[in-house]
Amino acid sequence: MAEHPHQQIYNVVRQIPYGKVATYGQVAALAGLPGHARQVGYALYRAEEAEALPWHRVINAKGEISYSFIRMGGDNLQRQLLESEGVVFNKNERIDMTTFQWQPILAEITHAQD
DNA sequence: CCGTTGACGGCGA
DNA sequence: ATCGCCGCCAACG
Numbered sequence: 001m002a003e004h005p006h007q008q009i010y011n012v013v014r015q016i017p018y019g020k021v022a023t024y025g026q027v028a029a030l031a032g033l034p035g036h037a038r039q040v041g042y043a044l045y046r047a048e049e050a051e052a053l054p055w056h057r058v059i060n061a062k063g064e065i066s067y068s069f070i071r072m073g074g075d076n077l078q079r080q081l082l083e084s085e086g087v088v089f090n091k092n093e094r095i096d097m098t099t100f101q102w103q104p105i106l107a108e109i110t111h112a113q114d
Numbered sequence: 115c116c117g118t119t120g121a122c123g124g125c126g127a
Numbered sequence: 128a129t130c131g132c133c134g135c136c137a138a139c140g
Contacts, residue, residue: 023122023123024121024122024123025122025123028122035122035123035135035136036122036135036136036137037121037122037123037135038120038121038122038123038135038136038137039122039136039137039138040121040122041120041121041122042120042121042137042138043121044121045120045121046138055121058121059121060121060122060123061122061123061124062123065121066121066122067121068120068121070120070121071121078121
């Protein structure tokens with residue numbers, strides 16, 4: 001049944017609700033890959049349009065957007081998308097995790113794996 | 115096969 | 128609080 005390992009990561013990302021964010025490490029743990037935060041970043045890097053993922057809702061543990069030379073400015077798009085959902089960036093270009101971090105109910109994630 | 119890379123994270127200075 | 132270094136480990140070439 002196991003598709004590509006990334007599929008499980010995508011399933012978790014799709015659970016992040018509008019207006020909320022999750023960290024790479026958080027997504028990894030929920031996907032059953034604790035400690036594999038980098039795999040999440042890679043999975044999103046390789047994600048295609050067809051996956052229809054709210055990829056912009058995944059940020060790093062510091063509460064900021066992980067900038068990458070590869071995206072060549074796509075980072076601005078990420079911020080723009082988040083702000084359009086009501087997510088606020090403070091003066092340090094950080095997001096207040098206390099307010100915006102997604103706090104999932106584990107049982108629901110497990111159920112959503114099908 | 116093996117060295118490098120990296121959309122990360124945590125810990126120490 | 129900030130910054131840098133190092134550990135992780137699958138994917139790439």
